Amino acid sequence: WVPVVGLEIHAQISSNSKLFSGSQVQFAAAPNSLVSFFDASLPGTLPVLNRRCVEAAVMTGLALNCSINKRSLFDRKHYFYADLPAGYQITQQRVPIAVNGSLSYSLCIDNKMSQMVTKTVRIKQIQLEQDSGKSLHDDTRNQTLVDLNRAGRLGLFSCFSPPFCPDMCCGEEAAAAVRELQLILQTLGSSQAVMAEGQLRVDANVSVHHPGEHYGVRTEVKNINSLRFLAKAVDYEIQRQIEELENGGTILNETRAFDSKLGCTVPMRDKEGKQDYRFMPEPNLPPLILYDAKSLPANMNHQQVVNVDWIHERLPDLPSVKRAKLVERYGILPEHSFTLLNEDGLTEFFENVVKQTQMKPKKVIGWILNDLLSYLKQHSLIVKESPVSSFLLADLLNLLEKKEISSTAAKQVLAELWKGEGKTPFEIVKEKKLELIQDQKELEQICQAVIDGQENEVMAIKAGNQKVLNKLIGLVQRETQGRSNPVLVKQLLEKKLSE
Amino acid sequence: QKATVEVLDHLEHLALVDFRDAEGVERLQKAIQFAEQLHEVNTDGVEPMDSVLEDRCLYLREDDVTEGNCTNELLKNAREKVEEYFVAPPGNIPLPKLEERETFLQGS
Numbered sequence: 001w002v003p004v005v006g007l008e009i010h011a012q013i014s015s016n017s018k019l020f021s022g023s024q025v026q027f028a029a030a031p032n033s034l035v036s037f038f039d040a041s042l043p044g045t046l047p048v049l050n051r052r053c054v055e056a057a058v059m060t061g062l063a064l065n066c067s068i069n070k071r072s073l074f075d076r077k078h079y080f081y082a083d084l085p086a087g088y089q090i091t092q093q094r095v096p097i098a099v100n101g102s103l104s105y106s107l108c109i110d111n112k113m114s115q116m117v118t119k120t121v122r123i124k125q126i127q128l129e130q131d132s133g134k135s136l137h138d139d140t141r142n143q144t145l146v147d148l149n150r151a152g153r154l155g156l157f158s159c160f161s162p163p164f165c166p167d168m169c170c171g172e173e174a175a176a177a178v179r180e181l182q183l184i185l186q187t188l189g190s191s192q193a194v195m196a197e198g199q200l201r202v203d204a205n206v207s208v209h210h211p212g213e214h215y216g217v218r219t220e221v222k223n224i225n226s227l228r229f230l231a232k233a234v235d236y237e238i239q240r241q242i243e244e245l246e247n248g249g250t251i252l253n254e255t256r257a258f259d260s261k262l263g264c265t266v267p268m269r270d271k272e273g274k275q276d277y278r279f280m281p282e283p284n285l286p287p288l289i290l291y292d293a294k295s296l297p298a299n300m301n302h303q304q305v306v307n308v309d310w311i312h313e314r315l316p317d318l319p320s321v322k323r324a325k326l327v328e329r330y331g332i333l334p335e336h337s338f339t340l341l342n343e344d345g346l347t348e349f350f351e352n353v354v355k356q357t358q359m360k361p362k363k364v365i366g367w368i369l370n371d372l373l374s375y376l377k378q379h380s381l382i383v384k385e386s387p388v389s390s391f392l393l394a395d396l397l398n399l400l401e402k403k404e405i406s407s408t409a410a411k412q413v414l415a416e417l418w419k420g421e422g423k424t425p426f427e428i429v430k431e432k433k434l435e436l437i438q439d440q441k442e443l444e445q446i447c448q449a450v451i452d453g454q455e456n457e458v459m460a461i462k463a464g465n466q467k468v469l470n471k472l473i474g475l476v477q478r479e480t481q482g483r484s485n486p487v488l489v490k491q492l493l494e495k496k497l498s499e
Numbered sequence: 500q501k502a503t504v505e506v507l508d509h510l511e512h513l514a515l516v517d518f519r520d521a522e523g524v525e526r527l528q529k530a531i532q533f534a535e536q537l538h539e540v541n542t543d544g545v546e547p548m549d550s551v552l553e554d555r556c557l558y559l560r561e562d563d564v565t566e567g568n569c570t571n572e573l574l575k576n577a578r579e580k581v582e583e584y585f586v587a588p589p590g591n592i593p594l595p596k597l598e599e600r601e602t603f604l605q606g607s
Binding site (some may be wrong): 015016017021022023024030031032033034035036037039040042048049050051052053054073078080081082135136137138139142143144145146147148276278281283285286287288289300303304306 | 509513515549550552553554555556557558559560561562563564565566567568569570573574576581582583584585586587588589590591
């Protein structure tokens with residue numbers, strides 16, 4: 001069975017006002033308080049396009065390697081629903097603002113961070129379109145409450161991999177692709193793309209077929225609220241379809257909702273078979289014309305001109321470029337850069353520590369990814385909430401670099417720092433007496449004592465078994481309560497044993 | 500081209516119109532015939548025109564908040580409201596299938 005996954009993604013543009021009206025855009029405002037007469041679809045109102053939304057769409061199109069249509073058109077998509085007061089949604093169906101792009105993302109093979117593979121998914125188009133309002137279903141009173149704050153809100157992009165190009169074949173790939181898109185949108189600033197706040201909505205189209213045969217009937221899965229649920233929903237639906245077909249059943253071309261509690265997809269109510277949206281050109285909006293350096297009109301108010309080349313020149317470094325730069329600049333591994341970008345604020349934290357310490361970035365990254373990050377994850381904290389600042393961590397790593405403490409001791413200090421009691425690493429080291437023994441004579445004495453007490457091991461080493469040396473080093477460490485430099489100890493032991 | 504019962508049924512579903520009687524259907528049929536005359540014009544190589552505004556500049560608005568905040572005024576239009584929400588029936592009630600509803604088209 002070959003699964004085929006397509007995604008329809010709606011990203012809310014980050015702007016002050018709506019796509020076609022001057023109402024404010026804000027999350028969780030009082031119901032119907034951010035609604036103008038146009039948003040409420042009162043007769044006699046007209047749409048007026050927000051320039052910022054056009055720029056955001058162009059930026060996103062360029063970042064996703066699309067062809068920008070210098071002339072794009074608006075259409076009406078008709079359907080009846082209580083939260084769509086006009087009875088149609090203004091979208092771009094015939095000629096959208098950007099087409100034929102691609103998105104590259106990385107996946108770990110078999111969950112091993114060390115093996116990453118890059119995949120590419122095709123993007124059919126990016127279009128500006130209105131959002132509908134929000135419906136709250138009140139089943140007890142058999143009614144629906146409608147809040148139009150979201151209506152006419154922002155342009156949503158709808159960029160998806162068409163089902164006839166099988167670029168994604170499982171939940172993990174779909175989630176990874178969407179995650180990369182999220183990072184790109186956030187880097188561009190075109191959308192904050194927070195799924196939990198509804199700024200990024202994903203619908204999945206899933207079908208299965210036998211290799212070499214026709215594509216199977218596809219179902220649309222909605223109501224997916226997080227990347228994790230996206231992966232689950234896609235995998236569940238693939239499984240469901242395979243089981244259904246293997247039992248001799250058929251797949252209906254239907255819309256299903258993902259039930260996060262049950263972890264399965266269920267048929268959605270309110271969807272009556274195939275919809276006929278009766279697309280027609282939006283008569284109130286002339287074509288959207290974009291310009292570039294060559295076609296820039298001489299006598300036009302520059303506020304009315306969107307210059308694609310100007311926007312292209314100002315695109316920030318995309319995540320993939322940022323990662324490559326981190327690898328080159330700091331000598332870290334690609335999978336490290338992946339994790340750095342994946343956690344909000346972690347790259348900045350890492351770079352701040354590197355700036356403030358003599359420790360090599362290649363060593364610093366271990367402390368960031370293994371110690372700092374795992375602690376944050378354990379306590380469900382984001383980087384911004386870390387009780388250990390980059391300054392404190394750099395301070396600690398400096399002590400380690402200067403060989404004033406051992407790496408084991410450093411971990412102990414870090415554990416203390418997590419408590420956030422305001423003590424500096426130096427203070428903690430003094431308090432807990434974690435400094436490395438600097439007195440050579442003292443160390444020599446301890447080494448001698450250990451040698452004297454381990455006759456068998458000494459004989460084994462002298463006979464050629466070098467591995468046993470590690471046991472002696474361990475014993476010295478124990479004697480000194482971790483306060484000895486293992487490299488120095490090894491040297492001293494070897495010297496003594498060769499005498 | 501004659502408008503078949505399937506097409507008329509489809510239109511009733513989509514647009515929630517009601518072809519109440521033979522006269523209504525006949526009127527539609529005449530309108531279709533009238534519009535079909537357009538096909539007699541050779542439009543090869545001519546771009547369709549969507550709107551007489553097609554040469555106009557699409558005005559771009561600055562991203563400023565200039566309206567909204569008129570909840571009370573808007574809710575005055577609502578027949579029913581709950582706190583500050585509009586109230587609607589619980590989801591679409593689809594038109595019953597042709598065989599199951601009372602429509603003139605049944606007899607055609």
